Amino acid sequence: MDTVRQKFYITTPIYYVNDKPHIGHAYTTIAADVVARLHRLLGEDVFFQTGTDEHGAKIAQAAEKAKQTPQEFVDEISAKFSFAWDQLDISSDDFIRTTEPRHKQAVAKFLTMLKDSGKIYEGEYEGLYCVGHEAFIKESDLVDGVCPDHKTKPELIKEKNWFFKLSEYGDILKERIETDEFRIRPYTRQNEVLSFIKQGLEDIAISRPNVKWGIPLPWDPEQTVYVWVEALFNYCSIIGFGEDEEKFRNYWPADIQVMAKDIIKFHCIIWPALLLAVDLPLPHAIFAHGFFTIGGQKISKTIGNVIDPNDWVAKYGADAVRYFLLREVPFGQDGDVSEEKLKIRYNGDLANGLGNLFSRTTNMIEKYLDGDVADFAVSPKDLSAAWDAFSTLNFSEGLVKIWEEIAWANQLIDKAKPWELVKTEPEKVKELLLNLTGLLYDIAGKLAPVMPDTANKIRKIIESGDIKKPEPLFQKIE
Numbered sequence: 269m270d271t272v273r274q275k276f277y278i279t280t281p282i283y284y285v286n287d288k289p290h291i292g293h294a295y296t297t298i299a300a301d302v303v304a305r306l307h308r309l310l311g312e313d314v315f316f317q318t319g320t321d322e323h324g325a326k327i328a329q330a331a332e333k334a335k336q337t338p339q340e341f342v343d344e345i346s347a348k349f350s351f352a353w354d355q356l357d358i359s360s361d362d363f364i365r366t367t368e369p370r371h372k373q374a375v376a377k378f379l380t381m382l383k384d385s386g387k388i389y390e391g392e393y394e395g396l397y398c399v400g401h402e403a404f405i406k407e408s409d410l411v412d413g414v415c416p417d418h419k420t421k422p423e424l425i426k427e428k429n430w431f432f433k434l435s436e437y438g439d440i441l442k443e444r445i446e447t448d449e450f451r452i453r454p455y456t457r458q459n460e461v462l463s464f465i466k467q468g469l470e471d472i473a474i475s476r477p478n479v480k481w482g483i484p485l486p487w488d489p490e491q492t493v494y495v496w497v498e499a500l501f502n503y504c505s506i507i508g509f510g511e512d513e514e515k516f517r518n519y520w521p522a523d524i525q526v527m528a529k530d531i532i533k534f535h536c537i538i539w540p541a542l543l544l545a546v547d548l549p550l551p552h553a554i555f556a557h558g559f560f561t562i563g564g565q566k567i568s569k570t571i572g573n574v575i576d577p578n579d580w581v582a583k584y585g586a587d588a589v590r591y592f593l594l595r596e597v598p599f600g601q602d603g604d605v606s607e608e609k610l611k612i613r614y615n616g617d618l619a620n621g622l623g624n625l626f627s628r629t630t631n632m633i634e635k636y637l638d639g640d641v642a643d644f645a646v647s648p649k650d651l652s653a654a655w656d657a658f659s660t661l662n663f664s665e666g667l668v669k670i671w672e673e674i675a676w677a678n679q680l681i682d683k684a685k686p687w688e689l690v691k692t693e694p695e696k697v698k699e700l701l702l703n704l705t706g707l708l709y710d711i712a713g714k715l716a717p718v719m720p721d722t723a724n725k726i727r728k729i730i731e732s733g734d735i736k737k738p739e740p741l742f743q744k745i746e
């Protein structure tokens with residue numbers, strides 16, 4: 269009998285291509301990658317989506333400034349995201365761009381369904397629009413007349429739009445969220461969304477008459493789809509909505525959607541309401557992580573402390589960057605990172621911790637067992653708690669558990685002093701080294717979702733059964 273593998277669909281937001289990738293984008297994508305890799309190792313049929321969001325007035329403006337056509341501009345920036353994800357060993361199954369025909373077709377079909385649902389009407393809107401946000405902004409949110417995030421004056425826009433009756437969805441969303449049918453984590457974010465719903469939802473414009481760089485409405489081609497509405501639908505178009513129904517039905521709904529906390533209103537209110545309007549199931553869970561400061565300062569172009577993830581990868585390697593970001597700040601909370609902190613983790617946890625355990629164990633195996641570990645022992649420790657933590661996105665906690673065992677093993681060697689013991693009790697030394705090898709093998713297996721390259725190196729060397737002068741895993745950095 270065929271066993272049907274459980275499906276697992278995980279997403280990142282599609283990143284807006286007005287600028288190249290920074291460490292925050294990398295953080296979201298690494299986290300989703302770890303969860304995707306974990307579920308693959310558990311034998312599930314995983315689909316891991318990522319991609320780029322390429323329409324809207326902001327892109328058109330940025331392209332004009334760069335003296336490029338919007339398409340040239342988005343091609344260039346989108347490629348930078350793909351490159352960064354390759355450098356970081358991101359194992360996504362597909363990469364969607366909203367300028368692709370498959371996405372435009374899926375969005376047109378979705379909008380037609382939305383129109384048929386009766387939840388769309390034509391109206392006039394007058395309001396303040398922040399191009400930086402690609403969203404309308406309330407007068408009460410302004411500080412000294414400018415958007416507090418973008419420090420720019422919003423445009424007063426009066427125009428004909430098509431509206432979506434978001435106001436009708438407050439009660440049903442509240443119920444789905446409170447019953448955890450639609451799970452929002454951490455709870456602070458769930459509370460934030462619930463209190464926003466409590467204030468009362470207003471209908472939203474889903475089209476723009478004067479934004480040319482976008483997808484036209486099927487029934488009113490003078491208007492393009494509001495960039496957020498269109499971008500959200502990528503989660504369906506990438507898995508074949510309107511094109512490959514079997515594939516779409518296999519993977520939808522998403523099991524978990526990972527993102528930064530600033531975009532939860534779009535993902536926890538507008539997105540599920542749109543899905544309800546067209547009778548599509550809601551994602552099972554949304555997980556929103558916090559923001560980084562860099563050495564105590566807010567990340568800003570003006571301060572000039574924006575970190576290009578490629579720079580860190582070039583210096584420290586993908587595995588070290590992945591480890592550092594997930595270990596340093598508990599996922600879901602705000603936290604501080606810096607190259608100084610990365611160096612401390614690299615030298616401490618990686619070179620002195622895991623790297624040292626690996627080097628001294630393999631060196632002694634070579635010296636005392638002639639490299640022979642063909643029958644290494646089963647791990648003397650149970651590390652399954654690490655994966656339990658990863659599966660609930662408690663990456664830091666899972667890594668701490670693994671490093672506790674690394675510290676335990678290093679202390680065990682210090683105490684046992686195999687270099688002395690070998691003179692009198694070589695059998696005991698053999699047993700100790702085969703146990704340590706078993707532990708290292710298990711550590712590598714458990715680390716594989718976070719540090720795939722390091723895990724693979726350790727496992728291959730042990731599996732060869734004959735250890736001869738392995739390279740150090742991490743070279744200490746001065």
Ligand SMILES: [Zn+2]
Nearest residue numbers: 398400415418
């Ligand atoms: Zn703004």
